[in-house]
Amino acid sequence: MPDTRFASTARVPDKAPDGHPAIAEGKTGVLLVNLGTPDGTDYWSMRRYLSEFLSDRRVIELNPLLWQPILQGPILTFRPSKSGEAYKKVWMEEGSPLLVYTRRQAEKLAARIGSDKVLVDFAMNYGNPSIASKVERLTREGCTRIAVLALYPQYSATTTASVYDRTFRAIEKLRWQPAVRTAQPFHDHPDYIEALATSIREHIQGLDFTPDRVLMSYHGIPKSYFEQGDPYHCHCHKTTRLVAEKLGWDKGFAMTTFQSRFGPTEWLQPYTDKTLEALPGEGVKKLVVVSPAFISDCLETLEEISILGHEQFTEAGGTHYSVVPCLNDSERAIDLLETLMKRDLAGWVEQD
Template sequence: MMTDAGGPQPSPLPADHPPIAKPKVGVLLVNLGTPDEPTPGAVRRYLREFLSDERIVDLPRALWLPVLHGIILNVRPAATARNYAKIWRAESNESPLRYYTRAQAESLDARLAGVTVDWAMRYGNPSVASRLDAMKQAGCERILVIPLYPQYSATTTASVADAVFNAVKAMRWQPAIRMAPAFHDEPHYIDALAAVTRRHLAGEDFAPERVVISFHGLPQRYFDLGDPYHCHCAKTARLLREEMGWTEDFAPMAFQSKFGREKWLEPATEETINRLASEGVKKLAVIMPGFTADCIETLEEIDIAGRETFMEAGGEAFTAIPCLNDAPEMTVLMETLARRETAGWTA
């Protein structure tokens, strides 16, 4: 390289300095997690990690761990593995959550020139620590982490932050880290939900009489302690109704996936489905805006078990509206978040 005077330009490194990678900016998408295969052993490993997280179950360890290891991990994996087998993607031998999270990262990578995009799972593989280490080894000195949870909760978003900072705590040379905020009221998110909903319902041979807006549940106690999750869910539901022209009576909000005996956020999705059927609703749709990718909670719990509940209660037609998955609107949403949150890092 020549200087303005025509001579060689000095190297920025001493002649004997080992080569170093050009500093890069990275974006890491993180979703909840998945077992590696639909078998009791793989599910047991996944549940052990998931249910050992104090963000998920905050009971005293002396009380919870004996229950987890003595009962739950011996009883639950077989049934859960059977449910995973119902939705497993045979062509790629992976769960839908892994498939769609990877697809989302690949689509975003194609839109962000000069930025390294990767993906990880909070529980299971690929782990947050392994992908952060790989990105750092590839030269990423600044990394934006986007938890793929639209609504903030200590059980999800904060747990991702725990995993990220535990990983960088072990690094002698740490990359700069940014955590993207919740996007429950982001206009591109609401637009994406509406677009996917309209496309899906246009392809059905019936018009739903009601649409249940179902979010993953949370113990009521967490809300009482200040977790904003319920408020975020309520705002997402309100904005989606406004965009779709739905009333609250037409599209009630509910909460699914209750676990354990303590009181959870209400009303429960299963109870709401039964109530609507008992009131004479014959055609029902369910949308699950808290999930950005279809998974066991959407495909098995709602599209299979929820459908059976409704039909057995007298329903005639049921549809589960897909998550954002690999829809083009999801890519636009992720690009919007990534560009906003890497401001000052990229051109």
């Protein structure tokens, strides 16, 4: 069920003095949105989640008449069980890691900037709590303005645009629509680069080995999407370059690769898994891996990179392997979110 713990505690009257329904107004909503999560690791929870995710035309651009029979047939017959087993490896007591960390981020950001006039909440693009449910609640609570932040540093139509599409579709159904602001990508924002670089520096300083290379692994997209104008590839490379410059690394010490490809088509290269298998043969035995496309740890970082990636690297001859945690709900993560949201609330909310 959608989480409502960040709702205002102020009670909205059921009726106005004239007997008509009361209308709350004058508040500003802040909505943090991440990719999504299944409600559980069982087959049907996974199937519902994957069906919603993989039916998004921003994610899979094939004609639905061709794609849906494949998706609803062989893919959703076998993939839910496999994905469920992967989620079981990383599932937390409070739910999936992405849900847990995004909720904590919203809680901590609410403690920083929330008030009786500024309501902070979170949603998931796929699964629960849905964007539509949180837009409806924020407007019911009196938010006539909503600032939405898609929690993806690097812009892609498959992620960022999908979040804003769904936000607008939710608003489309409202009779009284709030003013809406969507946030810019923050792949090169100085505070994001500083937070990411600091977390990497501290992690490496705490290791008992010195890495030969650092692998910056980003979620992939089909190469055709990039060729049609998606800026994601460029944003990823810029993040890697800025972090390397911030940390004073030699050129080539940090590598940019792409993970999580799906289907037979070509995706952005080099592929993370192939690179992990090849590096030991090139003399790279000690490796640190970072996931800059994810502000919160999730299945792709905790299972695909931390578990499977470790196995791939060591089986190929690697001797030392360590993964830098995502920013999650650390103080530097909340500092970053506060900076980004104050920028987007300018003119709507008085700044300190």
